[in-house]
Amino acid sequence: MFFIIITLQLVYCLMDFNPIHQTSSQEQHWISLQNKLDSTKAVNPKQEYKEYSYNPNFISDFKAYKLGMTLPQINRLRAFRELNKFANSPEEFQAVTGISDSLLEAMAPNFKFPDWVNNPRSSSYPKSKWKEFPKKETLKILDINQASKEDLMKVFGIGDAISDRILKQKEIFGGFVSMDQMTDIWGLTPEVIAEIDKYFIIESLTKIKKININTASIKELGQFYYFKYPISKNIVTYRSMNGDIKIEDLSNIKGFPVDKLKIIALYLEF
Template sequence: MWKQLLSSYFSFTKKERTGIFILLFLIIVFTLLPFLYPLFIKSKTVDSTVFEKEIATLKIKQQDTANQYVKKNFDEDNYPNYYQPAENNYNTKNKGELFYFDPNTATTADWQRLGVKDKTIAIIQNYVNKGGHFYKPEDISKIWGLHPDEVQRMIPYIQIAPKENTYPQKTYEAKTYDKPKNSPSIIDVNNADTSAFIALPGIGSKLAQRIINFRDKLGGFYKPEQVGETFGLPDSTFQKIKARLSISNSGIKQLNINTATVDELKAHPYIRYNIANAIVQYRAQHGNFSSVADIKNIMLVTEEVYSKAAPYLTVQ
């Protein structure tokens, strides 16, 4: 059995053996090809001396350009401080006269007496004329051109007057506002539409539509408390809106118990099928009802059922 199985898988024809040898030869050739490639193709040697010379020349030119830019734009010996005057240019032997002054009201002559340079005086006057104000003696240190020693020399003599309020002070009259009293609107439950019910607290569009559908099935409300029987209306919500419900004098739709069918009677929310069927059967056996109260003779009609359904029934 094993011999037959092996012979079925490993017995080849002459053409198949030839193909297998050729395939093995190609696999060996392609496997050895990366190792034989350098023997047949020689890589070119690159002379990097020319490239290194060009890099060295570029570095020399870059250094020359940097040194030339520094010499042209920056003089280390004469570098000016753009925020404070140079120490070498400041005359430590100040010839100014010291006296008490207010930098907010001092004139050009006052600053000259203090020994301040004309250029710095022009900066101070320009600052004050544009609305600038010195609030404390140390504020003069912010003026460009005043040396720190010069500032410290003048600070003890600075007397700044309090700034006057140039804006007229407005007087406001105390006004009392009466809070408007919003009296809640009263709606007629027999004539109100969905928008009127939605205006009530806790009533959305779905509840408003349910109230109207319930009203249509009843034939109208005869007392506001019936709204609380609407399916899905929480009692807590009804208690909130109860005081805003009213009933108009419009009549409600009534059913004639002497002519109504079982289907007409059972369609009313207060009359179930068994009661509707009992009313029709009683009428067939005893004749027409002389008054609505006669339906009390039917055993299924309890006092509760009668009190709720009677306003919607008639014998005429």
């Protein structure tokens, strides 16, 4: 028994019970490739890469990180660019990003800023190339009754057709007595009327041909823009029954356009 125990212990100590590992052909291939790489590194311990110039304002996050910039520094540069601002020198780039002096010294040799940064007085475009736009003509304030077609068309919003309507309306009245009459012209918007009021006024009414409301016949009254046959007839009837019409009597005449009374009165004689 003692002899058996001693024999088993010797076998346990002397025998290798680990599984035998057989190297496959694929593993042998990779090992040989690794050996070639190691030998190449031994011959060329450091491979040099050519650095290209770049505008640091447009550096990508990946390249910035690869060059050694931290995430907060990259975020500061991005926020600066979102404000549509540019760093125009290595010093400004450092002030914006907060990179260290050593990192700036490593990066700055490859910085490339636009030519106009280095030569602010130079321009790639000859002076003669720049187009000079004519200055907007300053309109003088004119009497609307003296305005020509060209004068009217200088106002923003008045074209060929509307200017003709204004002149036609002036011809019908024999002249305007109030700028409020622009509202009677078809096609004039409130915005355009406001522009007309900036440049035209009524200076004098002396040349306006007036109608004598106490002597004019129904036919003569009917030729006036604001009077149609029924109103003209009511005017003649009213004065035949009440005598001469005064300005304060106009609102008592049946059918009289009271909303235009102030304008109509300026065309009448009493």
